[in-house]
Amino acid sequence: MSADCYGHCDDCPYTWCVPEVRTQPTKAAVKRSWRQDAQDELDELADLYGIDPGMVRL
Template sequence: MSACNGACFDCPYDFCVPDARPSRLSKAAERQGWRQDALFELEELGDLYGIDPEAVRL
């Protein structure tokens, strides 16, 4: 076993965890992710209920 600190880009070891802390997204990235998720859900609901996505303004 080596003295791996997890800082390497493509670590070959399975036990290595590069950063235990979750990465924090910017507020804009959070909003964009939320918007993409919401649009996906609306498309799924439209398919379920037979609503034409072109007829709905999102």
């Protein structure tokens, strides 16, 4: 890449430069990710404290 090209411009004059595609995750995907992370953390804590993971709900 050229020193003045960072690959993010929509109308890049360089034919070899492909702008980086940045997509935002959907709200549902963010919620699923947060929920899965929280459930994993609860499972680890339940295991650490000797609690049945089936009894722990989010």
